[in-house]
Amino acid sequence: MSGSIRLSRRALSFPAAARALAGAELGGVVLFAGRVRGERSGPGRVVALDYEVHEPPALRALRELDRSARHRFGVARTVLWHRVGRVRAGEIAVIVGAAAGHRAPAFAAARFLIDELKRTVPIWKTERARSARRPRRRRRPRGARSSG
Amino acid sequence: MARPVRILLFATARAAVGRPEIEWTVPADGMPARALAADLAKAYPRLAPTLRASRLVRNGRPIGRPSERVRPGDEFAIHPPYGGG
Numbered sequence: 348m349s350g351s352i353r354l355s356r357r358a359l360s361f362p363a364a365a366r367a368l369a370g371a372e373l374g375g376v377v378l379f380a381g382r383v384r385g386e387r388s389g390p391g392r393v394v395a396l397d398y399e400v401h402e403p404p405a406l407r408a409l410r411e412l413d414r415s416a417r418h419r420f421g422v423a424r425t426v427l428w429h430r431v432g433r434v435r436a437g438e439i440a441v442i443v444g445a446a447a448g449h450r451a452p453a454f455a456a457a458r459f460l461i462d463e464l465k466r467t468v469p470i471w472k473t474e475r476a477r478s479a480r481r482p483r484r485r486r487r488p489r490g491a492r493s494s495g
Numbered sequence: 496m497a498r499p500v501r502i503l504l505f506a507t508a509r510a511a512v513g514r515p516e517i518e519w520t521v522p523a524d525g526m527p528a529r530a531l532a533a534d535l536a537k538a539y540p541r542l543a544p545t546l547r548a549s550r551l552v553r554n555g556r557p558i559g560r561p562s563e564r565v566r567p568g569d570e571f572a573i574h575p576p577y578g579g580g
Contacts, residue, residue, distance in 0.1 A: 470579030
């Protein structure tokens with residue numbers, strides 16, 4: 348069995364990731380999704396993150412993570428999916444998951460995968476923020492005149 | 496004429512140089528990665544702080560020893576601290 352590894356410019360599907368970890372003998376399945384937070388950034392708010400990747404070494408690092416997780420925790424299947432390009436606030440940027448016979452190795456492996464992905468895979472993000480808008484002035488009806 | 500080294504710049508390294516990629520001429524027998532990084536820092540002073548915190552990657556593989564030689568035609572990437580997830 349092997350891991351499912353993906354660097355994608357298209358939306359990531361949580362149900363599809365769950366299907367990639369399916370197996371009658373796999374009683375413990377843990378999936379983690381990381382979404383882009385629309386949090387405050389200075390005077391504005393984050394509307395998206397731009398992810399860039401150095402693809403050949405990133406794919407190699409992801410394959411190495413899959414091998415390590417299966418070797419260290421004995422999980423049967425893993426998912427390591429990451430978006431590249433622009434990801435809007437609220438969208439999923441990353442999904443990792445692990446499936447094993449029981450829950451303990453699946454939890455441990457999923458935690459290991461997300462922590463190590465952040466540390467060892469050449470992916471970078473840049474915030475795209477939008478300034479807070481001033482409240483819109485009400486439009487004056489056509490033909491109306493200022494009283495001032 | 497020897498082929499130049501293709502230098503790939505990501506994230507803060509790209510911002511410091513203003514381009515995602517540059518070409519760099521090295522001697523025909525190459526030069527140590529550490530010396531190449533020093534030359535780049537001299538040519539692009541804004542890149543220097545990023546270089547100090549970056550991993551250096553030659554032909555897709557992390558450079559193990561700073562004395563490892565970078566040769567004409569190689570790809571040499573500057574990886575600032577990663578930020579996936």
